[in-house]
Amino acid sequence: MVKILWFRKNLRLQDNRVLKVFLDELQPDDEILILYIKNNNSYKYFGEKRINFLNGCLNDLENGLHQKGYNLHIFMGNSLNAFNGIIRNKSLVYADRQIEPYCIERDRKISDFLKSKGSELRLVDDTTLFDTGEVLKPDGLPYTVYTPFKNRCESLLSDRHYSEAKCDFGKTKDFKEFAPANVPKYDLKTDEGNTLKGGRTEGLELLKRFYRQGMEKYKSQRDFPGTDGTSLLSPHLHFGTVSIRECYRAALKKLNETNSKDEVRTWINELLWREFYYNITNHFPYVIDGAFKKQYDKIKWSYDKDLFRKWCEGKTGYPIVDAGMRQLNTEGRMHNRVRMITAMFLTKDLFIDWKWGEKYFAEHLIDLDFSSNNGGWQWSASTGCDAQPYFRIFNPYLQSAKFDPEGVYIKKYVPELTNVPVKYIHEPNAMSQEQQKQYGVIIGKDYPFPVVEHSKAKDRVLKEFKAV
Ligand SMILES: Cc1cc2nc3c(=O)[nH]c(=O)nc-3n(C[C@H](O)[C@H](O)[C@H](O)COP(=O)(O)OP(=O)(O)OC[C@H]3O[C@@H](n4cnc5c(N)ncnc54)[C@H](O)[C@@H]3O)c2cc1C
CATH class of the missing domain: 3.40.50.620 (HUPs)
Incomplete structure (x- = not known):
């Protein structure tokens, strides 16, 4: 055969x-x-x-x-x-x-x-721990809220979900191989220039490193983009160079060894967020074209191309947003906390359609995964299955001060702010003319003025969401 x-x-x-x-x-x-x-x-x-x-x-x-x-x-x-x-x-x-x-x-x-x-x-x-459609509510309907989904996953998870699928190559060598001649071949090049390298060797190395140095500190460090606090495994999980079961088994092993169980459990919760968004795409495939909450397809988003371009290029005048977008443009990745900040900024501060942002991320992320990207965007735009109301709006200044307190991340990706003291790094336009000269960055010339006033964003969001 x-x-x-x-x-x-x-x-x-x-x-x-x-x-x-x-x-x-x-x-x-x-x-x-x-x-x-x-x-x-x-x-x-x-x-x-x-x-x-x-x-x-x-x-x-x-x-x-x-x-x-x-x-x-x-x-x-x-x-x-x-x-x-x-x-x-x-x-x-x-x-x-x-x-x-x-x-x-x-x-x-x-x-x-x-x-x-x-x-x-x-x-x-x-691709996931659970088989497609396996995790359902007792009434047989799909879950649309993360926490009960996660609880159900935890009660269902057993060896069957995460034991190794052993691949035995030794069984037979008596096969004949055929090679169709008339199908166009793909010209496979070596991967050059990426910060993240593809392939199992690299993926396993990351998992080992994270197992040794990261899992026990994950909950405490994961939100700080200036530290090395997450696994960086997402592109490997997407392309499957490392299996989801290997990741889960590693976390279970660590749970048995460590006293910092809460730190490890938080990482497992993130693996289950991935399962959750796969569950959403599977049961609600219309999210590919529009809002999970269908009434929000009626929202009159802005389609301001100039503002969108500034966001894409990392020239909004909000350093944490600009740092994130520049990391995405240069490295093809972005820290999760900053994904949330930049996505929330595009949808709530600029009030631009989340689908534009979703597409831009899709074109630039190495770890692009339809379900997680769509889920993350809809979460940020408040059109998704998140239980939080639409008037949750991140303040980019406060997020920046809380999660990048010393401006380490900002300075890495926005070098024109290198000499700005911590006091002003999150809001450099608050510096006086004298200070701008002193720290070598003139706002409006070397670094942009903020493209919008954050304090005004909430009124517009409330008005537009209430209208539908
Ligand atoms: C707007 C937006 C877009 C996103 N787009 C993608 C995407 O295209 N591909 C993608 O893999 N993730 C996406 N995420 C989720 C998350 O940002 C990345 O999974 C995470 O930054 C990857 O880094 P890590 O591997 O170091 O994760 P870790 O923190 O080490 O987490 C381990 C793994 O859990 C999964 N995971 C973690 N957080 C989430 C989450 N919030 N949702 C779903 N799965 C999660 C990932 O597979 C990740 O590799 C997006 C989030 C937002 C807010």
């Missing part, structure tokens, strides 16, 4: 449920093909740094497979066209289940095509 392993999100050879099923079911004389398709047809946003990261993941995967005597075929273009060029005989295609609406649509088309050839697409859950 022809057996095809289609790598998509879970780009690793260890603790991989799809790979395990594929290897376990491999029979002597099966004809096999292991492939990845760099698909132009999936989610439309794919920034350059993210492609670099993906290339790193694919290089690592390809090397790992070679060492085990297998090849990775990397094709490019529309996956339906690719399968059209691949399928000649009755085939069984194994892949990980993806829950994003555009992936479901793609898989439906592929599945229909395979059926028409007497073949089959077999999907295996591997």
